[in-house]
Amino acid sequence: MNDYLHDTIPNLKPFSYERHHDSHFINQQWVLVNGISKKKSIYTFKEDNILEISRKDNVIKTSWNINIQNTFTIETEDGLITVEAYFKDDDILVLNNQDKEEFALYINTTKYEDELNSIEDIQAYLKEKYKRKVSTIIYDHEFYYIEKSKEFGPFTVEQLSEKVKNEEISTYCFVRDVNEYDYSKRLRIEDLIQEL
Known part of the structure; x- marks a missing residue:
């Protein structure tokens, strides 16, 4: 069952009670992505x-528990389900059903100002999120x-941009990340500058 999940959503980090429970999980507003086009559900x-599940003007209260192996049981309308929790990022939660090949994907909107009400809203949210992340990195x-x-560096993108402005180097020079060993990605200075 886990192969199905990890093939669908790679690079998941397992839920860690110490790291995630208080700061990333409890009292956060998790919007369920699955089925959002039909009805929006917020899990807290x-x-x-x-467990509070809010849908329009309706709030359902149910229960959840976690065991020593970080496996959750959640009381739902369909009965008790067992899930394992994973984080894609600090604000993207995946609950993997242990009895079926299915999972639920949630986005934490506690600190997000706009509402997520549709697939288009989610796409816009993810695009902006990863654009900011790439720019920061x-x-x-x-x-x-x-x-x-000849190889020169290392330099930050800001330093490289300044060298290009001062016409010290060409914007078409190939670059490599400090953690890479060659220039096989064919990345140029202009590609980095465009992401700033």
Whole structure:
């Protein structure tokens, strides 16, 4: 069953009670992505093992528990289900059903100002989220560049951009991340600058 989940959504991190429970899980508003086009549901896991499920003007209170292996049991309209929890990011939660090849995907909207009411809203949210993440990573990261068969660096993208502005180097020079060993990704300085 786990192969199905990890093939569908790679790079999941298992729920860790110490890391996730208090800061990322409890009292957060988790919008269920599955079926959002039909009805929007917001799940809030409370400290006293109460699960509130909000749909329009209707709030359902049910229960949830977690065991020592970080496996959850949740009381639903269909009965008791057992799930394992994973995080894609700090604000994307996946609950993998242990009895079927299905999972539920949630987005934490506690700190998100706009409402998520449709697939289009979710796409816009994810696009903006990862655009900010890429910009932050690129802005803070360092790269080597190669020019006339010589390697220089490492430099931040800001430093490389300044060298291009001062016409010290060409915007078409190939770059590599400090953690990479060659230039096989064919990334150029101009590609990095476009992401800033």
